[in-house]
Amino acid sequence: MKDFRTIWLNESGYVEVIDQRILPHKLEIIQLRTHKDAVDAIKNMTVRGAPLIGATAAYGVYLAVREMIEKEFDGNFLDSAFEELKASRPTAVNLFWALDKMRECLDKSDNFLADSLSQANSIVSDDIETCRMIGVHGLPLLEEISLHKQGKTINILTHCNAGMLGCIQWGTITSPIYQAHLKGIKVHVWVDETRPRNQGSNLTAYELTRHGIPHTLIVDNTGGHLMQHGMVDMVIVGTDRTTRNGDVANKIGTYLKALSAKDNNIPFYVALPSTSLDMNIRDGLTEIPIEERDQNEVKYLTGLRSDGQIDSILICPETTSARNYGFDVTPARLVSGLITERGVCEANENGILSLFPEFSIQSI
């Protein structure tokens, strides 16, 4: 796998991605030869994570251009490819953003094939660079703890997967961890399994294994106990949306870990690309709508049977109903700081504007 990325071009110029639906049990590479393959990969969640969805859509446009030229289709083909890609995940902001970029590029292009490829490549390399810089700025926080512990292993707790698997490379919360590891700093990660979809046990544990990072899987209930007993030095989580005031929406259960970190004086950081900042809202608790998902994600769990088959099992009485909230909001008062591609800042308006002064005009 090319440097362990989540999306790449093969020798024939076709796109390849990891099938994330069957991780960690099977590693299968899927080839995308047409824009329809890209649509399917996004739709059926072969790929997930905002940056990776955006990148897949961008390459999907490039594949459509290629097909159009090879088969001598007219411009209508390209228009409907855009529409199909746009409809593949109706709420993914990053998808629309990537498609707009591709459209802009084609609008002023006289070499569709070369330009669409180069624009898609640049969307991908921008994401890689953003994630790398989050690591560059987060690394000193880990170095400081390591120094304070006189080189003993740093224990970092994380929730969900804000790793490279949702991005292209590096990931957000994993970027400082991978960079610390490469520098020889001893790190160990407590991986919350992150029910109901278990992105921790399925994805974070998988990519840490691939990178050779020592880690231990725990159920989501365990973090408080570990923090009470000095077994966690730092918490880092990702975010889907962070408000102007520094309130952080992230995977359900993040708030409980933040409370526990506060109660035990443990730093709680949020790693994010600035594209996750929503400067148009202030109060995360009242202004961020929380997605409710299918109750079967709670009632059933997917894993590997002893006969090697991937299967789903029912884990409660069949008649019991469940509620499945996807996210919760951690109030800014519980957040030690935001780690962004431009530096680390306090989780409040002044902190954010000190790094991103261009957002000040959007004052609300």
Add this chain to the structure above:
Amino acid sequence: MKDFRTIWLNESGYVEVIDQRILPHKLEIIQLRTHKDAVDAIKNMTVRGAPLIGATAAYGVYLAVREMIEKEFDGNFLDSAFEELKASRPTAVNLFWALDKMRECLDKSDNFLADSLSQANSIVSDDIETCRMIGVHGLPLLEEISLHKQGKTINILTHCNAGMLGCIQWGTITSPIYQAHLKGIKVHVWVDETRPRNQGSNLTAYELTRHGIPHTLIVDNTGGHLMQHGMVDMVIVGTDRTTRNGDVANKIGTYLKALSAKDNNIPFYVALPSTSLDMNIRDGLTEIPIEERDQNEVKYLTGLRSDGQIDSILICPETTSARNYGFDVTPARLVSGLITERGVCEANENGILSLFPEFSIQSI
């Protein structure tokens, strides 16, 4: 099933229990005809929960007496039956206590069969009465909230199973809930699934279903979000051991819910029989040893396959290792009160001694 109890005598005077290993997917009654059957039921976790283990052992002695008489064995048979029962779960305090009671009874008996049965029955009826009284004293707390909400449904969150399935009838935290329901107070229970062993989704959801109590299953990550949004009126949990200072050891994850209840001004109560009070220790965090269990309880999960078979599936990379702490300690400062068989008290030494003055001599 006789009034939905967890253990009872059938028409032939044999003992019957529910096979709790396959709940909620299958309801199977197991007949115990000899003390060896009782030993097996305890050992292989057909029965679980301190009071139920004690009761099973007590009836096990009665079954041994019966067998001894029927088969004209001598007293050695009874002695070895006691030993086998004692060794069935080596750390179960309640088991030893029940066996001591049975031994004391037989030591002064001239009618082994009648007296062993009557002593076992009385151990069982004492537990039922204790649980009933926890409900009697807890009920006014629910009535008050119901009044305050002008009769609207009270939402109670609980973690793990401190219900009737671990006891004989009523249960501890479920006793006030069942009594409120019987009185016509509208209750709804948020059931934490309680990873890793899922006692919430397997047992609490099952017994609430059986009692007709409206309830909703949630993953352990969800409680904080619900509390932030006014969807929880009260938290009630059980305890394995509560200290003289009111620190509460309970299933891993309880502490996180207590923090969240505090952060959102929601009452957090602990329901317990006084036998769970350990007046010999004060500081729960430093003095209560926390059991570590098999990592496979985290890495694998058991449930019902679509073909009707109960199976275990792997939910992480095979090489990933896990840690599995069974309990955590909720500091007394986060506990609104203790609901006991003698009344409700503050979670501190004065509170406990106000209800149980006999413990004051054990001052430490």
